[in-house]
Amino acid sequence: MSNSLWRKFVNVLMHAASALSVLLAVTALLAVLGYVLLNGFSALNTDFFLRLPTPVGIPGGGVANAIVGSMIVIGLATLFAAPIGLGAGIYLSEFGDNWFGDLVRYLADVLSGVPSIVVGIFAYALIVSRQGYFSALSAGFALGVMMLPAITRTTEEMLRMVPTTLREGALALGVPRWRTTVSVVLPMGMGGVVTGIVLAIARVAGETAPLLFTAFGNPFWNVDVAKPIATLPHTVYTYAISPYADWHAKAWGTALVLTGFVLCTSLLARRLGRQRHLS
Amino acid sequence: MGIASRSARRRATLGRINLGDAIFGGWAWLMAATLVLIIVLLVLELYEGSKLGISRFGFSFLIEERWDPVFERFGSLPAIFGTVVSSLLSLAIAAPLGLMAAIFLAEMAPSWLDQPVSFIIELLASVPSVVYGLWGLFVLVPILRDPIQRTLYRSLGFLPIFGCTPLGIGMMAAVVVLAIMILPYATAVARDMLRAVPNEQREAMLALGATRWETIWRAVVPYARSGIIGGFMLALGRAVGETMAVTMLIGNRPDISPCLFSPAYTLASQIANEFAESVSPLHVSVLIELGLVLFVITLILNGLARLLVWRISRGEMRGAR
Numbered sequence: 021m022s023n024s025l026w027r028k029f030v031n032v033l034m035h036a037a038s039a040l041s042v043l044l045a046v047t048a049l050l051a052v053l054g055y056v057l058l059n060g061f062s063a064l065n066t067d068f069f070l071r072l073p074t075p076v077g078i079p080g081g082g083v084a085n086a087i088v089g090s091m092i093v094i095g096l097a098t099l100f101a102a103p104i105g106l107g108a109g110i111y112l113s114e115f116g117d118n119w120f121g122d123l124v125r126y127l128a129d130v131l132s133g134v135p136s137i138v139v140g141i142f143a144y145a146l147i148v149s150r151q152g153y154f155s156a157l158s159a160g161f162a163l164g165v166m167m168l169p170a171i172t173r174t175t176e177e178m179l180r181m182v183p184t185t186l187r188e189g190a191l192a193l194g195v196p197r198w199r200t201t202v203s204v205v206l207p208m209g210m211g212g213v214v215t216g217i218v219l220a221i222a223r224v225a226g227e228t229a230p231l232l233f234t235a236f237g238n239p240f241w242n243v244d245v246a247k248p249i250a251t252l253p254h255t256v257y258t259y260a261i262s263p264y265a266d267w268h269a270k271a272w273g274t275a276l277v278l279t280g281f282v283l284c285t286s287l288l289a290r291r292l293g294r295q296r297h298l299s
Numbered sequence: 300m301g302i303a304s305r306s307a308r309r310r311a312t313l314g315r316i317n318l319g320d321a322i323f324g325g326w327a328w329l330m331a332a333t334l335v336l337i338i339v340l341l342v343l344e345l346y347e348g349s350k351l352g353i354s355r356f357g358f359s360f361l362i363e364e365r366w367d368p369v370f371e372r373f374g375s376l377p378a379i380f381g382t383v384v385s386s387l388l389s390l391a392i393a394a395p396l397g398l399m400a401a402i403f404l405a406e407m408a409p410s411w412l413d414q415p416v417s418f419i420i421e422l423l424a425s426v427p428s429v430v431y432g433l434w435g436l437f438v439l440v441p442i443l444r445d446p447i448q449r450t451l452y453r454s455l456g457f458l459p460i461f462g463c464t465p466l467g468i469g470m471m472a473a474v475v476v477l478a479i480m481i482l483p484y485a486t487a488v489a490r491d492m493l494r495a496v497p498n499e500q501r502e503a504m505l506a507l508g509a510t511r512w513e514t515i516w517r518a519v520v521p522y523a524r525s526g527i528i529g530g531f532m533l534a535l536g537r538a539v540g541e542t543m544a545v546t547m548l549i550g551n552r553p554d555i556s557p558c559l560f561s562p563a564y565t566l567a568s569q570i571a572n573e574f575a576e577s578v579s580p581l582h583v584s585v586l587i588e589l590g591l592v593l594f595v596i597t598l599i600l601n602g603l604a605r606l607l608v609w610r611i612s613r614g615e616m617r618g619a620r
Contacts, residue, residue, distance in 0.1 A: 028510060030510070030513075031511055031512040031513070034512040034515075038402050038407060039407070040399075041395075041397075041399035041400040041403065042399075042400045042408075042416055044396060044400075045483070045486065048479045048482070049422060049423040051434075052423075052426060052430070052431065052434050052479070053426070056430060104334060105330075106330070107327050107330025108330045108331040108334045110330075111324075111328055111330060111331040112331065114327065115328070116331070120328075120331070124331045124334055127334065127338045128334060129601075129605065130338065130598065131334070131337070133536055133600075133601035134594060134597065135539070135540025135541075135542065135593055135594070136540070137570050137571055138345070138590045138593055138594050138597075141345065141570065141574075141586075141587055142340070142341045144574075145344040145345070145347070145348045145587065146340060165337060165341075168334060168337070169334075196320055197317070197320045197323075198317075198319045198323030201323065202323070222425060225427075226425075226427020226430070227428075228427070228543045229542035232571055232574065232575060233574050236575070253427055253543075256427075256430065256433055260429075260432065260433045260437075260547060261547060271433055272437075275427075275430045275433050278429075278430065279427065279430050282425055282426070282427055283422065283425060283426075286425050
């Protein structure tokens with residue numbers, strides 16, 4: 021084979037290999053989502069959403085407590101992380117051109133790389149071991165810590181995109197700096213900030229590892245934040261590793277609800293982000 | 300406009316300090332300081348929690364092979380071994396696939412194909428870890444056990460890596476699922492790095508008469524190399540810290556075995572599996588110490604990765620000017 025033919029052959033071969041790699045990645049996703057959809061759908065019925073779990077061997081029942089529990093824990097996490105992340109983001113974009121700002125930026129990056137299980141240990145050591153009981157509150161704290169870096173950095177980025185001329189315009193009219201930030205800069209960047217928060221929620225909603233020794237799980241109804249609470253990801257875990265076929269079916273159903281929630285939330289965030297760009 | 304000049308101008312505009320400014324600035328500073336405080340607390344709590352284990356075993360904790368809660372002999376070597384092997388092997392699968400997929404998306408695909416495929420690959424990244432674990436447990440493990448591992452055992456069983464009973468659950472299952480999980484990260488970063496390569500690189504190579512592939516492989520990929528490696532290290536960091544899917548699939552046994560089919564442990568899965576049912580204060584303490592080791596490993600990996608990615612994106616900015 022001549023040299024130029026060989027080179028053309030390699031060219032075609034490598035194009036095919038690249039396309040094949042993409043195909044493989046897409047197939048993997050479809051395989052995972054397909055099985056979750058297929059096995060999960062047959063486990064869903066109205067009881068699944070409205071009833072409490074039944075003891076082993078008794079058919080029926082659902083995961084209503086875990087759905088509500090997940091909402092409570094995510095709500096607590098957002099309540100904890102949103103104000104801190106927003107404030108820190110405002111600090112970084114409006115006041116943070118100094119060494120302290122650089123430190124905060126660096127540490128936010130460090131925090132976003134900390135494995136979720138380590139955050140779980142942190143919440144356990146800081147809250148659970150001091151109080152002596154597992155609680156929804158400590159789980160909310162753990163997930164909040166995981167949300168913090170994302171919210172902080174998106175807030176900073178979004179506010180930095182607001183043109184400096186707007187700030188200068190407001191300041192030139194004699195508006196104090198804090199009023200400029202609150203009434204001019206924040207409203208302009210708010211869409212992006214909200215997108216960032218929604219994305220952060222989507223990212224932690226499926227986290228299980230930080231909940232193992234904070235929320236702990238609870239087979240009963242509970243809305244008290246000072247008590248152990250059931251959550252969707254933790255329910256998937258306990259049901260999946262149990263030896264009962266009925267629980268396995270419920271694990272698939274719960275996984276479908278959880279994956280559906282996470283994917284819908286990230287799609288929603290993406291939609292919000294795109295609308296902002298268009299307008 | 301540079302950041303420094305902007306803030307200098309702002310400072311010049313504001314001669315005097317107003318009370319509202321002081322309060323608002325103070326609040327924002329306080330929130331930023333809270334973030335710093337949280338990380339300081341995290342490090343302190345990890346250290347405080349593992350003190351008992353550190354004082355009892357010292358550095359031998361890192362090289363001790365036994366893990367025996369009953370006789371209180373604890374060593375982290377099996378978990379470190381499992382973590383290193385599972386994450387490196389999964390990267391060895393995901394890195395070439397991710398690079399080739401990134402090349403396809405950045406260099407070859409028409410834009411109508413590139414966008415939806417990139418979107419699908421990003422979806423792959425947002426599926427919760429525990430769902431991968433569930434899928435691995437009920438879909439992947441049965442397939443691995445019967446046709447794949449059994450065949451390997453029968454035909455290549457004389458090799459140590461295939462020389463033990465095929466259980467399905469074990470190192471191999473964890474590696475395959477980890478590879479699927481980190482593939483989107485490796486692909487996404489590599490794609491962005493390839494896109495950052497200036498077009499002059501491609502044009503010059505094509506003008507010399509190179510084929511598309513030679514252009515990509517000799518002019519584009521080497522230019523983005525450090526960024527791509529950085530992306531792979533980020534993906535490695537993910538694999539090292541990944542907990543749920545691994546806990547559900549790796550079999551959870553503190554053994555060091557050369558065999559790919561045998562159960563093992565990782566730092567994260569050992570913590571997840573034993574923490575809630577730990578038997579003594581020392582047991583809790585050594586589990587937290589495993590967390591500390593994990594924290595330090597990911598810190599180093601992410602630091603190196605950021606350095607590499609940051610270098611290439613800075614180069615991109617310089618090229619654009």
